[in-house]
Amino acid sequence: MGTLWHNGSIYTMQAENDQVEAIFTKNGLIIEVGEATALRDTYQDMITNEIDLQGQMLIPGLVDSHLHLIGHGEKLMRLDLSEMKSRDEILKALHKRCAQTPAGEWIIAEGWNENEWRESTLILRDDLDQLSNEHPLVLKRVCHHAVVVNSLAITISGIEENIEQPFGGVIGRYVDDRLNGMFKEDPALKLIMNHLPGITDEYVKRALTDSIRDCHRLGLTGGHSEDLHYYNGFLPTYQAFVSVIEEAGLPFRVNLLVHNKVVDDMKESRFGYRSKRGLIELDAMKIFADGSLGGNTALLSHPYHDRPDTQGVAIYTEKELHDLVQKARNYEMPIAVHAIGDLAFEMVLNAICTYPPKLGLRDRLIHAQIMRHDLLERAKELPVIFDIQPGFVPSDFPWVIDKVGKDHMAVNYAWKTYLEKGIHCAGGSDAPIEPVNPLLGIHAAVTRRKPFDADHTIYDEKECLSLYEALSLYTTGSAYAIGQEESRGKIASGYVADFTVFEKDLYTIQPDEWLEIKAAMTVVNEQIVYVKK
The missing domain is CATH 3.10.310.70 (Diaminopimelate Epimerase; Chain A, domain 1)
Known part of the structure; x- marks a missing residue:
């Protein structure tokens, strides 16, 4: 009926270094935390299973706040x-x-x-x-x-x-x-x-299955994924998630962003924001405001240093962008906008100010890489979350400096500055763009170095996060991004029983050692979905 988890380094993420000795869970929820002896005495008639963590590290289940699950499987x-x-x-x-x-x-x-x-x-x-x-x-x-x-x-x-x-x-x-x-x-x-061979339902389900199993192997218990536009449309793709996660019983807690090009299909299918089936929930409307830095299509407020003939690409005119945000508000949805360049970011802020979200909803600004001080001052006053990808630092540096120009790098990829200004941040990988392994993102957030870099080159050291701050991106931060901070992302009574267990305590070893360790166990909704062999 219930499970007692004990004999490990259990970090609650309620405060830095806050630990408990044991957890009692039942029916997918954390019932109580405390001393193992006290919990065993209190719930002795309900404990049907005990998990001895054997000294390993248990934290709230890590959630990737921005990825493409089917794309990762592909x-x-x-x-x-x-x-x-x-x-x-x-x-x-x-x-x-x-x-x-x-x-x-x-x-x-x-x-x-x-x-x-x-x-x-x-x-x-x-x-x-x-x-x-x-x-x-x-x-x-x-x-x-x-x-x-x-x-x-x-x-x-x-x-x-x-x-x-x-x-x-x-x-x-x-x-x-x-x-x-x-x-x-x-x-x-x-x-x-549009001319690639037809995508079959079996192909999508296979990609999704492979993807989730790989996420489990790496310690991920959930993700905020954007897939519903690319694989035969909204309803077939949504049904693939239902088939794999709910019907085939492969637990993964997923929030699905709804691309603006299929949001009408969502409504016609009688779904809406926060429509839920089991572990699957529909989330914000996804919009692309610009492109990528590597392709010189992220929209900047100045010419590219390496390509002075371009400032990037606006996917929509400012009016079109405003119209999309207005549509989201008519559907009572928050927005999740891909905005890498500072000009794209500014356009999105303008749209949010013109059409603010319904009270209690939060918009998310995805990537937020090329930034300006004035934009940060505006953003911190709005109900927005920065959906950042720490792994972009080791991937993009040092070439991004030559691309954007040294004079425009003051607050780019400035994760620490964002947090210090009181801006809520969630952390993800953008898989398959970057590797989905959360330890790579955590390492990047803390060290701002390339993995295994012999020179130990640090890119903007003042923006390094503490380990607690880095873990928060994937726990409390990801929960806050979807308005679930009262039920996910912490080890506390009433919260979901999603856990990530690492074979070593990250606090007791050096950051470069994090790159070598593995997830020992992954738990979703109290169910052990992966155990390292």
């Missing part, structure tokens, strides 16, 4: 380019995959990042044509805001050489004006992505 299923350090390495891997794949089948690869290559010459259409004219080839950049494709993919997609560039999108060309195979941002990306 990355696990596809050719992964994210660890490859040169264009030659990628081309060799693609050549091998072409040789193993029947002619006519699409080959989709994930995660190239020219900023991590030894030399950054892009792979373009002509390079891919040399590999194969029998397979449509699609290479997704790590940011998912750009793809490069070969001629066969262009032909199958019905794209003509003289195609006009859509507003909010970028179509790349060679100096001779031929298409070079590069497509950036959704208005351009969909010209290719």
Whole structure:
């Protein structure tokens, strides 16, 4: 009937270093915390199971506040380019995959990042044509805001050489004006992505299953995921989550952001904000305000230092953005807006001030990387959460300095400054853009260093977080982002029985050792869903 958890380092996250000796749980909830002997005496007739933590560290279940669960599963299923350090390495891997794949089948690869290559010459259409004219080839950049494709993919997609560039999108060309195979941002990306082979329900469920199991392995008990626009529409994708999490019994506490392009489908299906089924809950309306830094499409208030001919891309005009926010308010929904560049961020703040959320609701500003002091002063007065990705620091530095310019770096990626100003922050990975492992994000938040960097280069040391602050991003911060701070993110009576157990106490070892340890156990709704073998 109930479970006693004891004999470990149990951190409640109610205050820094606050610990308890034991926890008694029942029916998916924490009933009481305290001394093991006292709990055993009080609940002796209800304790049917005891979990001896054997000295390991237990904390509230870690929740990734921003990821794409199905996309992460797809990355696990596809050719992964994210660890490859040169264009030659990628081309060799693609050549091998072409040789193993029947002619006519699409080959989709994930995660190239020219900023991590030894030399950054892009792979373009002509390079891919040399590999194969029998397979449509699609290479997704790590940011998912750009793809490069070969001629066969262009032909199958019905794209003509003289195609006009859509507003909010970028179509790349060679100096001779031929298409070079590069497509950036959704208005351009969909010209290719809409022609990929049909996505079956079984494919989506397999990707989701693989993704959740991988999250369990890494200690994640839940996530705030944005998937409902990309896999055959709102209802089929929602049903895939129901099928895997509720019907197949793979517990994962998930809040689903609803892309603005399917929010009407949500309403027509008679769902709304906070509609819930078991562990699945619908959340804020997702909007993209700009693109990515790597693709020079994040919208800045000044020209890019490395590309003075551009300030980035606005996905919507200011009026269109205001109209979308107004629609969210008409549906009594908060918004969750992708805004990397400072000008995009400013446009979003303007829209929120024009159409504020209903009392008690909180908007979230996703990424919030390129910032200005005046924007922080405005944001701290609004009911907003900064949805940050600590792993972007080791991924983006030092190249981001050359891209944005030293004169515009004062409060960029400034996690500590955000918290000190009283701005609530939640932490996530943006998987599959970055690895989903929360320990990588925690390490990045505390050290602001690349993992295993022999030089121990720290990027803006004054912005380093304490371990407690870093853990809070994935516990109390993620709970606050969805208005569930009274029931999730802490070890306390009445809170959900979601736990992450690490094999060692992070407080007793050095940060670089965090990169080597594993989750020993993951618990969702009192159910042990993963145990390290």
